[in-house]
Structures are given as structure tokens and as C-alpha cells.
Amino acid sequence: xxxxxxxxxxxxxxxxxxxxxxxxxxxxxxxxxxxxxxxxxxxxxxxxxxxxxxxxxxxxxxxxxxxxxxxxxxxxxxxxxxxxxxxxxxxxxxxxxxxxxxxxxxxxxxxxxxxxxxxxxxxxxxxxxxxxxxxxxxxxxxxxxxxxxxxxxxxxxxxxxxxxxxxxxxxxxxxxxxxxxxxxxxxxxxxxxxxxxxxxxxxxxxxxxxxxxxxxxxxxxxxxxxxxxxxxxxxxxxxxxxxxxxxxxxxxxxxxxxxxxxxxxxxxxxxxxxxxxxxxxxxxxxxxxxxxxxxxxxxxxxxxxxxxxxxxxxxxxxxxxxxxxxxxxxxxxxxxxxxxxxxxxxxxxxxxxxxxxxxxxxxxxxxxxxxxxxxxxxxxxxxxxxxxxxxxxxxxxxxxxxxxxxxxxxxxxxxxxxxxxxxxxxxxxxxxxxxxxxxxxxxxxxxxxxxxxxxxxxxxxxxxxxxxxxxxxxxxxxxxxxxxxxxxxxxxxxxxxxxxxxxxxxxxxxxxxxxxxxxxxxxxxxxxxxxxxxxxxxxxxxxxxxxxxxxxxxxxxxxxxxxxxxxxxxxxxxxxxxxxxxxxxxxxxxxxxxxxxxxxxxxxxxxxxxxxxxxxxxxxxxxxxxxxxxxxxxxxxxxxxxxxxxxxxxxxxxxxxxxxxxxxxxxxxxxxxxxxxxxxxxxxxxxxxxxxxxxxxxxxxxxxxxxxxxxxxxxxxxxxxxxxxxxxxxxxxxxxxxxxxxxxxxxxxxxxxxxxxxxxxxxxxxxxxxxxxxxxxxxxxxxxxxxxxxxxxxxxxxxxxxxxxxxxxxxxxxxxxxxxxxxxxxxxxxxxxxxxxxxxxxxxxxxxxxxxxxxxxxxxxxxxxxxxxxxxxxx
RNA sequence: GCGGGGUUAGCUCAGCGGUAGAGCGUCUCCUUUACACGGAGAGGGUCAGGGGUUCGAAUCCCUUACCCCGCACCA
Numbered sequence: 001x002x003x004x005x006x007x008x009x010x011x012x013x014x015x016x017x018x019x020x021x022x023x024x025x026x027x028x029x030x031x032x033x034x035x036x037x038x039x040x041x042x043x044x045x046x047x048x049x050x051x052x053x054x055x056x057x058x059x060x061x062x063x064x065x066x067x068x069x070x071x072x073x074x075x076x077x078x079x080x081x082x083x084x085x086x087x088x089x090x091x092x093x094x095x096x097x098x099x100x101x102x103x104x105x106x107x108x109x110x111x112x113x114x115x116x117x118x119x120x121x122x123x124x125x126x127x128x129x130x131x132x133x134x135x136x137x138x139x140x141x142x143x144x145x146x147x148x149x150x151x152x153x154x155x156x157x158x159x160x161x162x163x164x165x166x167x168x169x170x171x172x173x174x175x176x177x178x179x180x181x182x183x184x185x186x187x188x189x190x191x192x193x194x195x196x197x198x199x200x201x202x203x204x205x206x207x208x209x210x211x212x213x214x215x216x217x218x219x220x221x222x223x224x225x226x227x228x229x230x231x232x233x234x235x236x237x238x239x240x241x242x243x244x245x246x247x248x249x250x251x252x253x254x255x256x257x258x259x260x261x262x263x264x265x266x267x268x269x270x271x272x273x274x275x276x277x278x279x280x281x282x283x284x285x286x287x288x289x290x291x292x293x294x295x296x297x298x299x300x301x302x303x304x305x306x307x308x309x310x311x312x313x314x315x316x317x318x319x320x321x322x323x324x325x326x327x328x329x330x331x332x333x334x335x336x337x338x339x340x341x342x343x344x345x346x347x348x349x350x351x352x353x354x355x356x357x358x359x360x361x362x363x364x365x366x367x368x369x370x371x372x373x374x375x376x377x378x379x380x381x382x383x384x385x386x387x388x389x390x391x392x393x394x395x396x397x398x399x400x401x402x403x404x405x406x407x408x409x410x411x412x413x414x415x416x417x418x419x420x421x422x423x424x425x426x427x428x429x430x431x432x433x434x435x436x437x438x439x440x441x442x443x444x445x446x447x448x449x450x451x452x453x454x455x456x457x458x459x460x461x462x463x464x465x466x467x468x469x470x471x472x473x474x475x476x477x478x479x480x481x482x483x484x485x486x487x488x489x490x491x492x493x494x495x496x497x498x499x500x501x502x503x504x505x506x507x508x509x510x511x512x513x514x515x516x517x518x519x520x521x522x523x524x525x526x527x528x529x530x531x532x533x534x535x536x537x538x539x540x541x542x543x544x545x546x547x548x549x550x551x552x553x554x555x556x557x558x559x560x561x562x563x564x565x566x567x568x569x570x571x572x573x574x575x576x577x578x579x580x581x582x583x584x585x586x587x588x589x590x591x592x593x594x595x596x597x598x599x600x601x602x603x604x605x606x607x608x609x610x611x612x613x614x615x616x617x618x619x620x621x622x623x624x625x626x627x628x629x630x631x632x633x634x635x636x637x638x639x640x641x642x643x644x645x646x647x648x649x650x651x652x653x654x655x656x657x658x659x660x661x662x663x664x665x666x667x668x669x670x671x672x673x674x675x676x677x678x679x680x681x682x683x684x685x686x687x688x689x690x691x692x693x694x695x696x697x698x699x700x701x702x703x704x705x706x707x708x709x710x711x712x713x714x715x716x717x718x719x720x721x722x723x724x725x726x727x728x729x730x731x732x733x734x735x736x737x738x739x740x741x742x743x744x745x746x747x748x749x750x751x752x753x754x755x756x757x758x759x760x761x762x763x764x765x766x767x768x769x770x771x772x773x774x775x776x777x778x779x780x781x782x783x784x785x786x787x788x789x790x791x792x793x794x795x796x797x798x799x800x801x802x803x804x805x806x807x808x809x810x811x812x813x814x815x816x817x818x819x820x821x822x823x824x825x826x827x828x829x830x831x832x833x834x835x836x837x838x839x840x841x842x843x844x845x846x847x848x849x850x851x852x853x854x855x856x857x858x859x860x861x862x863x864x865x866x867x868x869x870x871x872x873x874x875x
Numbered sequence: 876g877c878g879g880g881g882u883u884a885g886c887u888c889a890g891c892g893g894u895a896g897a898g899c900g901u902c903u904c905c906u907u908u909a910c911a912c913g914g915a916g917a918g919g920g921u922c923a924g925g926g927g928u929u930c931g932a933a934u935c936c937c938u939u940a941c942c943c944c945g946c947a948c949c950a
Contacts, residue, residue: 009912193947200950217950231950265950274950283950343949389879393945396878400946486945517944554898555888559880560944562887570899573912584909632889636897651909737916744916750905832894844930853893853931860894 004586005700009579011544015692019133022695027071027709028140030078030476039075040476041067042460043139044484044492045147047086048124049093052131054563055485055518057536061549062515062556062631063483064137068688069626071138072713078476079138080463082145083125087452088182088350091412094120110411117412121146131537136545136691138709143472145463147455148414155462156455157417157430159503164418164428168366169406171418171426175285176405178358179348180303180318184409185362186348187451188402189490191355193344200341201326202271204334205230205247207258214239214247214258215336217270219343220280221329222322225252225309226298229276231287233267234260250334251325252310259291282357299356318356363407363416363448370498371398377497383507386629387559390486390514397490406451413449420444457495460508467503479509486514513629516560534568543569546690550574553689554635574639575693578686581647582697585679588658589672592702593680599673601719603666606772608674609725611650614641615678616720622685623715635689642682649733650678653775662774676701681714688713728768731801732775739780742796742807745821753783757791757806765803797870799863804870819875826871833864 006013022028030038041063046056063079071077094117095105105113125146132139145152163169176185201221205214214230230247232239243260264287265274278288279297288295298309305313305321313321329335346355375398377383378391385391407416419427421436421443436443455462460479464472478500484493493512500508539548550571555561604612618641625634656662657671680701687694687708698708705711739756748754756776760766766787769776773785791797791806798805836857839845846854 005909007909009910219950270950272950276950281950341949393879396946557889559888567887567899573910576912577910580910580913582909587909636889640897647910648914652914740915741917744904750907750915836894839931842930846930848930849893856893 005579005583005697007583009576009693011546011575011692012541014696015134015136015540015545018692018695019136022138022707022709023141025707027707028079028138029142030076030140033076036074036076038078038475039067039070040078040080040479041481041483042080042463042479043082044482044488045082045084045145045456045459046128047089048083048121048128048146049086049089050124051127052536054534054536054539054568056131057135057539057548058518058552058556058561059483059485059515060132060135060137061552062513064135064139064549064691065553065631065688066481066483066626067138068691068709069713071709072684072687072711073715074712076475078140078143078472080143080145080476081129081132081137081139081141082459082463083121083128083147084456085121085146085148085413085452087408087410087413087449088184088186089452090117090120091410092182092350094412105411114411121148134537134540134545136549138691143463147452147459151465152455152458152462153414154430155458155466156414156450158467159458159499160417160450160454161428161430162503163365168369169363169428170366171361171363173359173361174364175282175357175359176362177346177348178301178356178360179351179353180299180301180356181351181353182348182410183301185358185360185405185407186355187405190349191346192349194347194352196343196345198341198343198345200270200339201329202336202338203250203275203329204336205250205273207242208246208248208255209242212242214242214273215271216273216275218275219341220277220322221325222305222318223277223280223298224249224275224325225305225313225321226277226279226296227252227254227256227275228278228288228293228296229257229259229291231259231261231265231274231276233265233272234262236265236267236272238272250332251328257293259287259293261287261290263287263290279359280357285357285359295359297359299358301358303356362405363418365404365406367401367404367498370502371401373501374398374494374497377501377507383497383509384511386511386513390489394489394494398494404451406454407448408451409447410449413452414455416446416448416450418446420446453491453495456492457499458503460496460500461504477504477508478506480511482509482512483515484512485517487517489514511629515556519560519562534563539568543572544575544692546693547572547575549691550635550689553631554639556631571639574643575690577643577647578690578693579697581642581651582679582683582700584651585675586697586700589676591672591676593676594702594704599677600670603670604674605667605670606725606728606768607650607653607775608671609722610729611646611678612674612720613722613726614645615681616716619681619685619714620716623713626688638682638686638689642686646678646682649729651675652779656774656778661778684708684711684714727801728765731803732772734800735803735805736776736780738798738800738805739776739782739807742798743781745818746796746809747815747818748809750781752810753781754810755783755808756780756785757789757795757808758785758787759804761802769803797873799867799870802863804866822871822874826868826875829864829868829871833861833868836861836864 043063044059046052067077067079097120098104098116108116129141160169177188177191179186198219200217200219203216203218203221205216207214216230218224227249232243234243242258245258246255247258249256264283265272276284276287276293278284278293279295280299287293296308298306299318300306303318305316305318307314309321313324316324326335347353348355375395378385378394385394417428417430419429419433421439421441423436423439423441425436425438427433427437427443432445433443435441461473461477464470464477466473482493496508500506536548547569551563551568554571555563618637621637622634625637654671654675657667658675660668680698680703683694683698691709695708703711735758743752758769760769769785770787776782776785791808795806795808840857840861
């Protein structure tokens with residue numbers, strides 16, 4: 001009837017089989033049960049750029065733990081999976097991929113190139129799904145989405161048109177961050193700053209007043225070619241007389257005005273003279289607008305110099321041009337000096353290319369009207385950010401937010417639903433008009449696409465069929481918990497909150513759990529170039545998904561997680577332990593869960609009441625910790641209970657009865673029932689963390705449900721609490737431990753057996769030990785336990801948890817080392833006693849400290865006094 | 876410059892007002908029929924430094940030092 005477990009724990013033999021069975025059972029798909037409360041969670045869609053890394057394994061393990069926990073706890077649970085088209089990132093990898101074959105995207109043309117990306121996407125979507133599957137993700141694949149799906153694209157167009165009509169999307173000319181490599185504009189948050197050792201060049205400009213010169217300090221000499229002014233501070237006495245005059249721009253030999261600007265110029269920095277390049281610097285652009293300066297674009301979209309830079313520079317790369325400008329200045333003697341200078345250079349986070357500030361026509365989202373409600377949602381608690389310390393970061397960013405540049409000059413993405421006609425009219429509409437609504441001329445669609453985060457910002461509802469009023473939207477929106485990395489708090493989380501509130505009137509989730517970054521052992525960020533990345537599949541193949549998941553969960557405290565290859569499967573020993581303990585249990589259990597019968601609580605012995613009480617307390621703990629996202633605490637509680645209480649103590653204590661060395665047949669039956677019960681509940685508690693191994697074992701227990709993943713999650717039951725059993729068993733454990741210690745200290749081996757004398761503080765306790773003497777005899781390896789009589793001379797005395805014990809040793813020489821140990825024990829006890837006595841003698845302590853603390857100290861004092869007295873007999 | 880986080884056992888980290896903890900590592904003993912991915916033990920910490928509040932501080936406040944991470948600035 002009952003099946004045994006394989007002798008060895010080999011996850012590869014069952015994990016994939018089990019996943020298929022779950023999928024076939026349809027357990028990942030929510031059931032249509034209006035009675036059940038719902039729980040929904042949407043995956044942070046991984047980019048279809050490549051394979052998942054260990055950070056994905058973390059974020060998805062945490063989501064799966066929540067989903068499985070909630071599902072087992074009776075919630076109608078949806079975990080919606082999918083992937084992100086990841087605009088620039090994907091276009092870049094495909095371009096690189098094609099470059100290896102000697103093809104560039106311009107050879108292919110837009111249509112063909114996009115086709116290639118779709119092929120790439122299909123392949124990687126499959127790989128990603130496979131990886132999540134191997135991790136055990138209980139996501140509903142029947143609802144899988146992709147940001148470029150027709151449904152989601154429609155939501156994107158709808159939102160774009162709506163925002164445009166509401167005046168929150170506008171098109172205009174502005175200075176944006178331009179990536180000359182990707183040849184597209186990017187938003188402010190996509191710019192990363194890198195510290196660099198650069199040079200500061202000091203250049204002399206001739207001034208139209210004879211003999212006078214202005215020395216300008218610059219880090220970008222090549223932009224000089226586009227200078228249209230030189231600025232000084234209006235109050236700077238050194239240059240006051242030159243304001244309004246003109247300087248001669250070196251090389252270009254253009255006459256440019258000397259202007260006064262208190263905002264741009266800090267007289268303390270450099271020489272106090274600033275060159276002004278309105279076309280290639282953000283501050284200079286603003287200055288140019290203030291002073292009505294002409295713009296002169298000397299750097300083109302591809303990072304090469306334009307004709308405006310002069311014939312000898314045209315076509316040169318901007319960095320080549322820099323060298324050449326410096327060279328020419330040297331020759332003309334206008335280069336005064338060069339200083340080294342540390343500065344932060346903005347680069348495109350995706351490709352590490354220096355950003356070129358560039359004036360261009362782009363589409364923007366006017367963000368303040370969206371940010372206001374999003375700030376309020378967090379402030380009011382409608383959206384809770386965990387750990388809470390991230391809230392101030394969120395507020396800080398949201399309160400200083402700038403308009404969002406949403407257009408990208410790329411081919412891969414949602415094409416902006418704007419249609420331009422030959423007469424210059426622009427129509428923004430969801431579907432392409434046949435002709436211009438204003439003049440009837442032919443229209444062509446805008447070639448720019450949207451920032452990829454525009455579509456992911458709609459993810460929690462666009463995936464459910466919005467803007468239609470679908471059953472999924474009604475049932476599962478808003479979602480409950482969002483689990484994601486803090487690195488996309490601004491990119492993604494903030495945008496979802498803004499869009500969600502604007503378009504659905506509701507925050508898209510009520511809680512955001514931001515997990516830390518997975519780093520290597522040295523605390524280094526994982527990256528391909530450093531070669532310290534870990535492919536989760538390698539780990540799964542090596543130690544199994546359960547060990548990986550448990551390691552990730554128990555390491556998740558809310559901060560960064562240092563996990564290198566050596567640590568990543570660290571908890572495989574624990575999984576192995578679970579396997580073996582279960583194997584032992586199955587060898588002795590001859591009943592199945594569905595046999596029913598339950599437990600006859602009236603006939604339980606103290607050991608059994610104890611383990612059930614402990615199990616109940618860990619049940620409460622796990623539920624409590626999961627509800628506050630303390631995955632580490634929940635996992636630790638299970639680890640501690642299963643290994644160090646259930647295996648180390650309970651199973652060892654049950655063995656005498658299970659193996660027939662002690663007790664009646666009825667005792668044995670009851671012990672089996674309890675063992676089954678504890679194992680069953682433990683497996684269910686562990687299941688969200690270790691779905692595979694728990695399922696594999698649980699299948700052998702003969703439960704009513706076809707799968708552990710739809711069996712109920714244990715909840716604490718008051719009847720199982722038993723403080724009295726815990727008190728007595730704590731004493732038993734402590735006494736056994738003491739005997740083991742003393743045995744080792746005195747140099748005896750486990751084979752040597754002794755007689756123990758023990759007396760409790762009252763008859764009931766003494767009687768308990770009389771009945772449970774076999775536990776001490778078995779686990780502490782004794783010959784007998786006497787509850788009366790006096791220990792002979794030379795016995796080792798101690799007081800443990802209120803019980804007086806004496807261990808009778810055979811004649812044996814006591815070494816100096818052993819005597820020293822006894823002396824140290826006494827000293828330690830004495831010291832603690834002294835400190836506690838001093839405390840109790842202090843009336844301020846007795847007066848001010850809460851009663852239970854004072855009471856505790858008094859009890860401790862009594863115990864220590866008794867113990868000290870007994871220990872002194874050992875000398 | 877502004878903000879956040881950190882500094883606790885050899886390593887990685889919990890604990891955040893009432894007797895210093897875990898995992899891993901180290902050392903000793905043990906092949907006891909679930910498990911040597913095991914069992915039983917041991918050793919190891921003036922909780923970064925200095926002040927303060929309190930009967931009592933690793934825990935709260937101030938301060939110094941160092942280390943991370945954001946954001947802003949950078950001619």
C-alpha cells in the first residue's frame with residue numbers, strides 16, 4: 001500500500017515529472033470560485049534579451065513562495081507570467097548578433113530587421129519559460145503575455161491617445177540625452193554617471209580690446225567649434241569691463257559676444273570664464289535661451305562632426321575632433337595649460353557610450369499631474385513599500401521629477417500612434433486614418449517608437465485585457481503584491497503607480513516588496529564582464545531547484561544578498577535531511593493520511609504533545625513572517641524546527657516506541673499517527689519554499705488531495721499549544737545534553753553507561769521522569785534512572801531546569817584538565833549569580849523594571865544558587 | 876552637497892531596551908540499521924570609537940571614523 005522513497009535524494013529524477021503533473025492538473029490556473037478571496041501577482045516581465053540570471057531566480061522564487069502560500073491558504077490565486085520586448089536592449093543584442101554575420105540593420109531595412117527580432121524573441125521566450133519551469137514557478141501559463149502582443153499594444157495606443165487628448169503628452173523641441181551609438185534619445189534615468197579622470201584644458205580667447213585675453217577652462221574642447229558666446233559672472237571685477245564686448249573664437253575665428261550670466265558662471269571655478277555651446281550642453285542650452293544666442297550644431301546624431309564645425313572637421317568622430325582641436329590650439333599657442341580633472345560623465349546605461357546632449361524634436365509626458373496622485377498613494381498607505389526605507393527615495397525622486405522623454409528613434413517597439421500628413425498636420429489616434437482628417441492629404445505614421453517602460457507601466461492591467469472590462473480585470477485587478485528589484489523602482493514601479501491611478505483609478509498593487517541585489521561573495525555586482533554571473537539552471541542541475549530556492553529565501557532579509565557559487569546551493573544538505581527523515585518515517589508508518597482516524601489527544605504522551613506544540617508554534621511563526629515578507633525568518637523557523645527539533649529530538653525519542661523497544665501496541669499506533677501528522681504538516685509548511693521534494697514525498701503519504709500544492713496550508717490551532725509539555729521536554733533535553741557534556745568532559749566514550757539520580761521539585765515531576773526514564777536511558781545512554789535514593793560519593797551533581805541530577809561514574813582518574821573545567825563552570829555560575837544579586841539588591845531596578853523581568857531575575861537567582869551549591873560538590 | 880544603508884563569532888548575516896544568536900568554517904569524539912549532504916560535543920565576540928538618556932543599551936539619542944548605494948553638481 002505505501003511506497004518507499006528512493007534511497008538517495010536525486011532531484012533530477014522527479015522535478016520535471018512533478019512540474020508536468022502540476023501543469024496537467026491545471027493547478028496553476030485560478031479556479032472560478034466566487035466564495036474564495038483572490039490573490040494576484042504579476043511577474044516583472046523578464047527582457048527577451050537572453051537567459052535569466054540568478055537575480056531573476058530570486059525574484060521569481062519569492063513570488064512563487066507567496067503564490068503557493070496564498071493558494072494553499074485558500075485564495076483564488078493568479079500569478080501572471082510574461083516577458084518584455086525591452087526596446088533598446090533587445091534591438092542592441094540582435095544588432096550585435098547580426099553584426100557577427102556581417103549584417104547591419106540598415107542593410108535589412110526596418111521591416112526585415114524587426115522580423116529578425118521576432119525570431120529572437122520567440123526563441124528566448126521559450127528559454128525563459130523553460131527556466132521558470134525548472135525553478136518550479138506556479139505561474140498560469142495559459143495567461144502568459146508579451147508587451148508587444150496585440151492586446152497589450154492596444155492598451156498602449158489607448159493610453160497614448162488619452163494622454164495626448166488630455167494634454168499630458170506633447171511633442172516639442174528640447175535638449176535631450178542622445179546616445180550616438182544607439183542613435184536615439186533616452187530619458188534622464190537611463191543616463192548613468194561614471195567617474196572619470198578627464199582633462200581640463202585652459203584656452204586663451206582673444207578679446208577685441210587690444211592686448212586683453214580671456215582664458216576659458218573646458219573639458220570638451222571639440223564643442224568649442226559650436227560656441228556662440230563666452231560668459232562671465234556679472235559681479236566679477238576681473239572681467240566687468242569686457243561684458244558686452246566680443247571675443248574671437250580660436251580656430252573658427254568667429255566673433256562671439258561676452259555675456260554676463262550669474263546662473264551659469266561660478267566665479268570661483270576655473271578662470272571664471274565659461275564658453276557657451278547652446279547646442280551641446282544642457283546648461284549652455286538654457287543660457288542660450290536666456291540670452292537669445294544662436295544654436296550651432298557641430299555634432300551630428302552619429303557622433304560625428306557636422307559641416308558647421310568647419311571643413312577640416314566634418315565627418316570626424318567627436319573624440320577625434322577633440323584631439324585635433326587641442327592639437328591646433330597648441331600650435332597657435334592658445335592652449336595655456338592642461339590640468340587633470342575628475343568628473344562624472346553621463347553614459348548610456350545600456351551601451352556605455354558617452355551621452356551627447358542634443359537638441360531634437362521628441363515626444364514627452366508631462367509628468368507632474370501623474371506624479372502627484374502617485375506620491376499621495378504611497379503617503380496614504382494605499383501602496384506600501386517594503387522595506388519602508390525605500391519610501392524616502394521614492395518621494396525624493398517623485399517630488400523632483402522631470403518630464404519623461406518617451407520617443408525613441410528605434411525600430412523595435414510600439415510605434416507612436418501619430419500620423420503626419422504632407423501638409424504638416426499631425427493626428428493622434430488609435431487606428432490609422434486613411435487620410436488626414438484636417439486636409440485629406442496622405443498620412444504616414446510616426447517612425448519613432450515608445451520607451452519600453454511606457455508599455456511595462458501598464459503591465460498590471462494591460463495583461464488582464466484592459467481597457468476592456470474583462471472578467472480578469474474585475475476579479476484580479478488591482479493586484480496584491482509586487483515583488484521586484486529596487487533598481488527599477490523609478491523605471492517601472494513608479495510608472496505603474498502613475499498609470500494605474502490615472503487610468504483605473506486604483507493603485508495597481510497594495511504592497512511592493514523590493515528585494516536586494518544578488519551579489520557575489522565579495523559583494524560585487526554580478527556582470528558578464530566580471531564573469532561572476534550564475535546561471536540558475538546550472539545550480540538546478542547540480543543541487544535541484546529546492547535547494548536553490550531555499551537558499552535564496554533564507555538569504556532574503558530585504559537587503560543585498562551576497563551569494564557566490566560556493567553558497568548558492570548551501571541548503572542542499574537540508575533538503576537531503578528532509579528526504580532521509582521522510583524515508584525513515586515511511587519505513588515505520590503503515591497508515592495513510594486519508595485513512596483518517598485523527599489523533600486521540602487524550603492518550604498522547606508528553607513527547608508527542610511536545611512536538612505537536614512545537615509544530616504549532618512554527619506554523620504560527622511561518623505564517624506571521626510570510627505576511628510581512630520575512631522570507632528569511634520563515635525559512636529559518638522551518639529549518640530549525642524540522643532539523644533540530646523534529647529530526648534531532650523527536651524522531652530519536654520516538655524510536656524506542658516505533659522500533660518496539662518500549663510501550664504498547666497502542667502506543668506504537670499513536671506514535672505512527674503523530675509521526676505521519678507532523679511530517680504531513682511540515683511538508684505542507686515547507687512546500688512554498690521547496691515545492692518539488694515536498695510533493696515527491698507527500699505523494700507517498702496518501703493524502704486526500706491529488707497534490708500537496710492544493711492541500712490546505714497549516715494554520716495554528718490553539719488546542720495544540722502545550723506549555724507544560726514544552727517545559728518538561730525542555731528539561732529532558734537539557735538533562736540529556738548535560739549528561740552528554742559531562743561524559744565528554746570526563747573522557748568517557750558513548751559506549752560507557754552510567755546510572756542517573758534525579759529528583760524534581762514536586763511529586764508530579766518526579767513521576768514524569770519515572771515514566772519517561774526510557775528517554776534518558778536511550779538518548780543519554782544510561783544504565784538506569786533512579787528517582788529516589790542518594791547518589792554515591794564522587795557523582796557529578798547539577799541542577800537543570802529545576803531538577804537535581806547526579807551522574808554516577810565508574811572509578812576513573814580525574815584529570816587536571818577536567819578539574820579545570822569544573823572550576824570554570826563554577827566561576828561562570830558564580831559571576832552570573834553575583835551580577836543578578838547585585839541587580840536585585842538595587843532598589844531602583846526592583847522599583848522600575850517590569851514585574852516579569854524582576855520575577856525572572858528572582859527565579860534565575862534561585863536556580864543559580866541551587867546549581868552553584870551542587871556544582872561545588874563536584875570539586 | 877542631499878538622502879538612505881552598513882560597521883555584531885574566522886566568513887556571511889539575524890537580533891534593534893531586559894542573561895550575546897544562526898548558517899557556514901575550525902577543533903574533538905562517533906561508520907548507533909533515515910541521513911557521514913550524518914550524529915554528539917567544544918572553542919570562538921570589551922556588538923567600529925567616544926559621549927549621553929535609562930534601574931538596565933548591541934538595541935534609543937548625539938558625535939567621530941571608515942565602507943556601500945541612490946540623487947544632484949561638475950566650465
